[in-house]
Structure formats: structure tokens, C-alpha cells
Amino acid sequence: MSTPHGTPRLAAVIVLAAGEGTRMKSATPKVLHRIAGRTLVGHAIAAARETGPEHLAVVVRHERDLVAAHVAEVDPDAIIADQDEVKGTGRAAECALEVLPKELEGTILVTYGDVPLLSGETLHQLVDHHAASGSAVTVITANLADPTGYGRILRGADDAVEGIVEHKDATPGQLAITEINSGIYAFDAGVLRDALTQVSTDNAQGEKYLTDVLAIARTSGRRVSAHLIDDLWQTEGVNDRVQLARLGKELNRRITERWMREGVTIVDPDTTWIDADVTIGRDATILPGTQLLGATVVGADAVIGPDTTLDGTEVGERAEVKRTEALLAVIGPDATVGPFSYLRPGTELGAKGKIGGFVETQNAKNGTGAKVPHLTYCGDATIGEGANIGAGTIFANYDGVAKHHTTVGAHSFVGSDSVLIAPVHVADGAYVGAGSAVTTDVGPGQIAVARGQQRNIAGWVARKRPGTATAEAAEAAHAAEVAARHTPTAGEADQP
Ligand code: UD1
Ligand code: CA
Numbered sequence: 118m119s120t121p122h123g124t125p126r127l128a129a130v131i132v133l134a135a136g137e138g139t140r141m142k143s144a145t146p147k148v149l150h151r152i153a154g155r156t157l158v159g160h161a162i163a164a165a166r167e168t169g170p171e172h173l174a175v176v177v178r179h180e181r182d183l184v185a186a187h188v189a190e191v192d193p194d195a196i197i198a199d200q201d202e203v204k205g206t207g208r209a210a211e212c213a214l215e216v217l218p219k220e221l222e223g224t225i226l227v228t229y230g231d232v233p234l235l236s237g238e239t240l241h242q243l244v245d246h247h248a249a250s251g252s253a254v255t256v257i258t259a260n261l262a263d264p265t266g267y268g269r270i271l272r273g274a275d276d277a278v279e280g281i282v283e284h285k286d287a288t289p290g291q292l293a294i295t296e297i298n299s300g301i302y303a304f305d306a307g308v309l310r311d312a313l314t315q316v317s318t319d320n321a322q323g324e325k326y327l328t329d330v331l332a333i334a335r336t337s338g339r340r341v342s343a344h345l346i347d348d349l350w351q352t353e354g355v356n357d358r359v360q361l362a363r364l365g366k367e368l369n370r371r372i373t374e375r376w377m378r379e380g381v382t383i384v385d386p387d388t389t390w391i392d393a394d395v396t397i398g399r400d401a402t403i404l405p406g407t408q409l410l411g412a413t414v415v416g417a418d419a420v421i422g423p424d425t426t427l428d429g430t431e432v433g434e435r436a437e438v439k440r441t442e443a444l445l446a447v448i449g450p451d452a453t454v455g456p457f458s459y460l461r462p463g464t465e466l467g468a469k470g471k472i473g474g475f476v477e478t479q480n481a482k483n484g485t486g487a488k489v490p491h492l493t494y495c496g497d498a499t500i501g502e503g504a505n506i507g508a509g510t511i512f513a514n515y516d517g518v519a520k521h522h523t524t525v526g527a528h529s530f531v532g533s534d535s536v537l538i539a540p541v542h543v544a545d546g547a548y549v550g551a552g553s554a555v556t557t558d559v560g561p562g563q564i565a566v567a568r569g570q571q572r573n574i575a576g577w578v579a580r581k582r583p584g585t586a587t588a589e590a591a592e593a594a595h596a597a598e599v600a601a602r603h604t605p606t607a608g609e610a611d612q613p
Pocket of ligand 2: 354
């Protein structure tokens with residue numbers, strides 16, 4: 118049914134996004150607010166693209182430059198149409214037609230930039246219905262318990278759609294109608310073009326209503342249909358932040374459900390947030406309190422969470438990432454991260470590697486099986502295969518002016534509580550003694566020891582801390598040592 122053969126070609130989708138959105142009370146234009154990691158207009162464009170139109174136009178006006186720049190970023194092929202000072206959805210559609218090829222034929226869809234749950238699948242069904250019924254206009258409608266504010270669908274005695282009346286223009290009898298106009302339509306291109314020239318601004322709002330096209334088409338003897346849908350979420354627009362959160366939550370419910378149906382275990386979908394552009398492999402497990410954001414990719418059989426936020430991060434198969442924050446990082450297969458790790462941009466952890474508790478990394482490439490298990494800051498570093506970085510090691514990459522790089526070679530071992538002061542190079546197969554501050558390169562097979570020589574000063578406690586519990590303990594220990602030296606042990610006494 119949905120194959121284009123025999124059906125009119127999908128000439129264009131027009132996304133209306135010129136409205137102001139004052140109820141958002143925001144410096145950011147409404148259509149640039151986000152749910153599931155995409156802007157509202159980004160969702161509209163994604164759904165429109167799923168239908169494979171020849172042209173896609175987005176109508177802008179309010180904060181025109183910001184919206185146009187964003188549209189160009191998410192969809193460089195989209196055409197920007199500027200709406201002029203004439204108000205209304207009809208004028209918006211007309212302005213789009215002006216930037217589309219003049220004699221465009223076939224079907225044109227009109228959607229809104231602030232209806233983020235509308236799916237490409239629903240648009241496909243609209244196009245199919247439109248073609249199968251041989252209609253000049255098909256509008257998506259829904260039955261609402263409370264239709265306040267929406268345009269109402271007017272049907273004739275034969276139940277055929279005759280037009281749409283706006284809430285503000287409706288009679289009391291028309292206000293009782295519960296079938297509403299979603300604002301999403303399929304039009305025959307020629308009918309839309311001709312009808313719009315006849316639409317006036319003679320109504321309660323002084324606007325050029327797109328909805329008037331239906332009655333005009335009908336009056337000229339063309340067929341007008343309604344495509345009634347049950348899923349009300351797909352017709353709901355965002356007008357304020359309460360709706361933004363409501364629709365965001367529902368979209369997240371749909372996304373988590375989709376991944377569960379694809380074979381991903383999500384222990385608690387209510388506390389798991391997954392952006393629209395994330396991908397997750399089969400048999401991965403997502404534990405409670407986890408957010409997978411941006412273009413994050415999780416490999417098959419990986420375990421993420423609890424309480425983990427991954428943004429633009431790639432996780433290999435079977436890796437485990439626990440109580441971690443990661444941005445633009447790459448975690449190799451079978452690697453382990455966390456708990457309480459902070460992976461900043463440019464972190465790459467090799468296969469079977471480990472980044473452990475209270476470790477912060479940034480622009481750090483860790484080879485296969487390399488381990489940074491505890492309490493470390495690792496910035497601007499390359500760590501070789503199988504190397505081990507002891508607890509509390511600091512890669513001092515910043516000298517107050519510039520950043521510098523540190524390398525630790527393959528299978529090298531850095532003792533606990535060391536500072537590697539960049540730029541510095543520790544070769545393959547080298548050691549750094551615990552507590553060292555390393556400022557010069559360490560060669561293969563060498564150990565660097567860079568710390569004060571230990572001195573033990575006898576009698577210091579008795580002289581400097583007399584009468585303290587410490588002094589008493591020292592005295593007792595001393596006495597016990599002396600006594601032990603002079604009393605033969607049971608074993609010694611038995612010797613012949
Ligand atoms: C519109 C419909 C109404 C329908 C409702 C569904 C008209 C006349 N009315 O009403 O029948 O029930 O949507 O939500 O079409 N826009 C522009 N330029 C404009 C005006 C609006 O681009 O000059 C865009 C807005 O950005 C928005 C969409 O069109 O994305 C709808 O605009 P809105 O003002 O919300 O329309 P409603 O009055 O709610
Ligand atoms: Ca609206």
C-alpha cells in the first residue's frame with residue numbers, strides 16, 4: 118500500500134514553525150526546546166524525512182535566524198521559507214509554496230514544528246489514506262474529551278467532511294463537536310495552491326486560516342477526508358513547559374519500550390532516559406537511574422548503570438559501566454568503568470581496560486588491558502597496552518599556561534601517589550617508584566625514584582612528645598622488644 122506506484126508522488130512536506138510560543142516564557146524559540154535530545158522542530162523534520170518527500174520546507178518567522186540556523190544544521194537539504202507579516206497557518210503554507218518549485222504536482226503534507234510525537238509511520242498512513250480515497254485534502258483528526266481551543270471537524274448529513282471551524286469562530290452547537298483538527302494534512306498540490314488564493318482574513322483572529330482550504334476544496338466539488346487516529350499523543354502540540362515535560366516523558370516511555378522490544382533489558386524504564394538518536398545492542402542491560410544521551414552507542418551484552426550518564430559515548434560489547442559520567446568517550450569491549458568515574462571528551466579505553474573509582478580522564482588514550490583503577494586524574498595522556506597506573510597518580514598536564522602530553526609505555530607500572538609532570542615519557546617496560554614526582558623521561562627497564570630519602574630519627578617521640586599516649590606506646594613497645602631479646606623462647610629453651 119505504501120509503495121509509491123500508482124499513488125501521487127510525495128512532492129513536499131511543509132513544516133510550520135513561524136509561531137511565537139509566548140507561553141514557553143523563554144528566550145529560546147519554542148521549536149528549539151528539546152525532548153529526547155532533539156529539538157521539537159528536529160522531531161518534526163525527522164518524521165517528515167521518513168516519508169521521503171522530494172522537498173522539505175520549514176516556515177520560520179519568530180527568531181528566524183536562530184531557527185533557520187538550527188534547521189540547516191539538522192537537515193542541510195531543508196528549504197527555509199520566511200513568513201511575512203500576514204498571520205495565520207494559511208499564509209504560512211502560502212509562503213512555503215512561494216519557495217518551492219512553481220508548478221509542483223502531487224501530494225504536499227503540512228505538519229507542525231511543535232508536535233514532536235507525530236511519527237513517520239502515521240504520516241505514511243495519512244498518505245496512503247489520502248491516495249486510496251482519491252481525496253484532494255485529507256486531515257488527521259482525533260476525538261478529544263476536552264476539545265477546547267481546537268478547530269472542530271464539520272461533517273455533513275452523509276458524514277463527509279465539509280470543513281473546519283476554529284474554536285473562536287464556532288457556534289455553541291459546533292463547540293459541542295469533539296472531533297478536532299490536528300493541523301496535519303495531505304493536500305493535492307494544485308488544490309492547495311488555488312484554494313489559498315481564495316482564503317481571506319475575515320475571521321475572529323484576522324488570520325489567513327489553512328483550515329479554510331477544506332471548505333473551498335469541497336465547494337469546488339473535490340473530495341475531502343478525515344484520517345481519524347486513536348493515538349492522541351501524536352496530535353498534541355507543546356505550548357508550555359508543562360506540556361514539554363509531559364510529552365518528553367511519553368516519548369521516553371515509547372523509546373524505552375522500543376528498545377525492550379528489540380531485546381534490551383531495562384530494569385526501570387521510569388528512571389531510564391534514552392535520547393532518540395541512541396542505539397543499543399541486543400542483551401545489553403540498562404540499570405536504574407541511567408541516561409543515555411546524544412548519539413551514544415551501547416554494544417551488545419554491555420551493562421550500564423546504575424546512576425550513569427553517557428553522552429555521545431560509545432561502549433563496546435560486554436563492557437560494564439557503573440555509576441559513571443562520560444562525555445564523548447569511547448569504552449572498548451570487555452572494559453570496566455566505575456564506580457564514580459568521570460570520563461571527559463577524548464577518553465578512549467582499550468578492550469579489557471579498566472578505569473576505576475574516583476578517576477577523572479580527559480583526552481586520554483588507554484591501550485588494551487591498561488588499568489587506571491583508583492583515585493587518579495589522567496589528562497592528555499597515552500597509556501600503553503597492559504600498563505598499570507597506581508592509586509592516586511596524577512598526570513599533571515597543565516603548567517598554568519599550556520597543556521602538555523604524557524606517555525606511559527606498554528606494560529609499564531606507575532607506583533601509587535606519583536605525579537607525572539608533563540611533558541614526560543615513561544618508556545615501555547619501565548617502573549615509577551611510589552610517591553615519585555617524575556619530571557624527566559624514564560627509559561625501558563628503568564625504575565624512576567624521585568622522592569626524598571627516608572630518615573628514621575631515634576628518640577624523637579620521647580624528646581618532642583613526652584607524656585603523650587604516643588610516647589607511652591613507644592616506651593611499652595621498646596620495653597617489650599628489649600624483654601623479647603633477653604627471654605629465650607619456648608623453642609630455644611628446648612634446644613639441647
Ligand atoms: C491550529 C488550527 C486548528 C487546529 C490546531 C491544532 C488553524 C487556523 N487552526 O490552531 O484548527 O485544531 O492548530 O493544534 O490552522 N504557525 C505559523 N505561522 C502562523 C501561525 C502558526 O507557522 O502564522 C505555526 C505555528 O508555529 C504552529 C502551527 O502553525 O506550529 C499551529 O499554530 P497555532 O497558533 O498553534 O494554531 P492554533 O491556533 O492552535
Ligand atoms: Ca496550537
